[in-house]
Structures are given as structure tokens and as C-alpha cells.
Amino acid sequence: MRRQAMLRPGAWALLLVSATASANYSFDSPGDYLAEATAWPAWAQNLERHTSERDAIRRCLQEESACSGKLKSLRTVLVKGAALDRDRQLRLVNRYINKRRYRVDRRQTSLSVVPGGEAELRNHWSTLLEFLKRGGDCEDYAVAKYFLLRELGFPAEDMRVLVTYEKSVRDYHAVLAVRRDNGSSWLLESDDTIVKGNHRRYRFIYALNEAGIWDHAE
Amino acid sequence: MKILIIAAMCLAGSLVLADEGDETQNEGPIEDLQIRLTAMEQINVTAEKTPVESSEDVDSEIESILVDAEALETEEAEE
Numbered sequence: 001m002r003r004q005a006m007l008r009p010g011a012w013a014l015l016l017v018s019a020t021a022s023a024n025y026s027f028d029s030p031g032d033y034l035a036e037a038t039a040w041p042a043w044a045q046n047l048e049r050h051t052s053e054r055d056a057i058r059r060c061l062q063e064e065s066a067c068s069g070k071l072k073s074l075r076t077v078l079v080k081g082a083a084l085d086r087d088r089q090l091r092l093v094n095r096y097i098n099k100r101r102y103r104v105d106r107r108q109t110s111l112s113v114v115p116g117g118e119a120e121l122r123n124h125w126s127t128l129l130e131f132l133k134r135g136g137d138c139e140d141y142a143v144a145k146y147f148l149l150r151e152l153g154f155p156a157e158d159m160r161v162l163v164t165y166e167k168s169v170r171d172y173h174a175v176l177a178v179r180r181d182n183g184s185s186w187l188l189e190s191d192d193t194i195v196k197g198n199h200r201r202y203r204f205i206y207a208l209n210e211a212g213i214w215d216h217a218e
Numbered sequence: 219m220k221i222l223i224i225a226a227m228c229l230a231g232s233l234v235l236a237d238e239g240d241e242t243q244n245e246g247p248i249e250d251l252q253i254r255l256t257a258m259e260q261i262n263v264t265a266e267k268t269p270v271e272s273s274e275d276v277d278s279e280i281e282s283i284l285v286d287a288e289a290l291e292t293e294e295a296e297e
Contacts, residue, residue: 035251040259069294073287080283092280095269096287102266139263163263173265191267206258215254 023200025162025177025185034206034215043208046125050147053129057151070132078151089152090178094188097144101135102190139163139174141190146176146209154178160207160214162187168201177207 038044060067060075067075081092126140128147136144142161149159158179166173175195176188187195187202204216 034254039251040255042259070291072294073290076287076290077283080286084279088277088280091274091277092283095280095284098269099284099288104264137263138265138267163258163261166265169265169267171265172261172263173267174263189267190269192269205261213255213258215258217257 025199027179032214032216034213050127093145093148098190098192103135104137142174142176145188156210160209162207163205164202
């Protein structure tokens with residue numbers, strides 16, 4: 001007690017800030033980097049499928065008559081959303097994607113990280129267009145936001161699909177983590193909220209983007 | 219002379235053992251990567267959340283874009 005009383009008010013503030021900061025997701029944790037994105041075959045395959053879909057998205061952006069199905073609404077979001085500032089683009093994308101139907105993945109055979117094999121896995125990674133057509137579950141919401149924000153010019157290194165264990169719902173959950181200019185991380189949730197700080201309710205498990213895979217589990 | 223021969227044998231033996239040790243060290247991280255990736259792959263990510271009322275101010279421009287996008291989807295569903 002005596003030792004605590006000797007700390008100056010400024011030192012207490014610093015301790016409080018560091019305790020709060022440590023609870024928030026950080027993009028600057030080089031020790032957590034695990035491997036390149038290609039090390040996870042199902043994720044790498046999803047990136048490849050999206051790359052081939054981008055041609056259709058680009059054609060639709062250039063010429064409205066080339067748009068069909070969900071590409072029409074996607075075009076509206078991309079063209080009109082381009083005029084918004086970054087904060088509002090995040091809000092727009094979060095709301096637009098969260099309107100989709102939630103659908104639990106069926107157990108299916110997918111490419112596995114186990115060498116030379118396929119495995120029966122629950123998580124199916126959807127591309128943006130696949131998700132717009134069929135809906136999906138929480139990791140698909142996060143992935144769709146990632147691809148849509150990439151189309152709006154957000155850099156890959158500032159975004160990660162982040163898998164967490166959320167204490168309040170006692171389940172594994174995926175959100176999109178976005179690094180902002182001031183270095184803070186915002187989490188785009190599937191309930192329309194954007195968690196800008198105080199990430200205490202999440203335990204970070206792993207994260208993915210086009211460049212790599214990060215293992216945050218202790 | 220005997221001492222020299224024994225010393226040479228010890229040196230050769232230690233070099234062989236060191237070589238084997240290096241191989242084991244190289245395999246370690248790859249195996250570890252597979253284990254960690256497999257563990258991640260097995261996690262079933264399913265939490266469902268429904269949209270809640272946002273505490274942020276309503277942004278008319280964002281709302282307008284969302285309404286336009288929804289109208290196109292309704293149009294598409296009717297076709």
C-alpha cells in the first residue's frame with residue numbers, strides 16, 4: 001500500500017493506459033506471425049477463387065450493363081461508397097454485409113493443412129460473390145468485408161480476418177480487424193457495431209489476410 | 219599417438235552427432251507449423267449475432283446507399 005501511494009498520478013495514468021491498450025488487438029505483434037497465407041490450403045483456395053471473381057467485379061464497375069445478380073447492388077455500394085471518407089466506408093460496408101442471411105456451414109470435405117490430404121471440415125471460406133448469393137456464417141461475413149474493403153482501396157496489411165473466442169457468447173467468432181491511421185484497431189462486428197476500443201470480451205485466437213497467418217493463441 | 223587417434227575418433231563422432239542434431243532442429247518448426255495450423259483448422263467458428271440498433275448518429279448518405287442497394291436486390295429477386 002505504501003508503495004502504491006508513492007506512485008505519482010501520472011504513473012497511475014500510464015499504468016491504466018497500458019493495461020487498456022494490452023486488451024486491444026494489435027497488428028504489431030511480429031512474434032505471432034506463423035506462415036504465409038498459402039500454408040492454409042482452404043484459405044489459399046478462397047483467395048484464388050476471389051481473384052478470378054475480381055474480373056467480373058471490375059467489368060461491372062466499368063460498364064453497368066455487365067452487372068448481373070448481386071453485382072448490381074455491389075456496384076452501387078462500390079461506386080457511391082467511393083465518395084465517402086474512410087470511417088463512413090467502414091460503416092457502410094459493415095451494414096451492407098451484415099444484411100446477408102446467416103447460414104451455418106455444412107460439414108464438408110475441404111482441402112486440409114494435413115499434407116496431401118482432404119479432411120471433413122466445418123469451416124468453409126466463401127468469396128465475396130459466393131457470400132452475397134448464399135449468405136454464410138461469421139467468418140464469411142468477415143471475409144466478405146475484407147474483400148469489399150480491398151475493392152474500396154483499403155490496404156491488405158491493415159486488415160485481418162480475426163478469429164476470437166468471445167466470452168459473452170461463449171463461442172468462436174470471426175470479425176474483421178482494421179488498423180486505423182492512429183494505430184488503433186477497429187473490429188467490424190456482425191451485429192452492425194464497430195468496436196473501436198476495449199476488446200476485453202474477446203480472446204484472440206488467429207488471424208488471416210492475403211499475406212499471412214498469425215497465431216495469437218497463448 | 220594413441221591419444222591422437224582417440225582424439226580424432228572423438229572429433230569425428232561429435233561431428234556425426236552434430237549433423238544428426240541439425241536435421242532434427244530443421245524438422246521441428248515444420249512439424250510445429252502443421253500442428254498449429256491443424257489446431258486452427260479444427261476450430262468451428264459459428265457465433266451468430268443479429269444486428270442491433272447503432273448508438274452512432276444515423277448517416278443519411280450511408281442510409282441512402284443502403285436503400286438503393288436493397289432496391290436493386292428486391293428488383294433482382296422479383297425478376
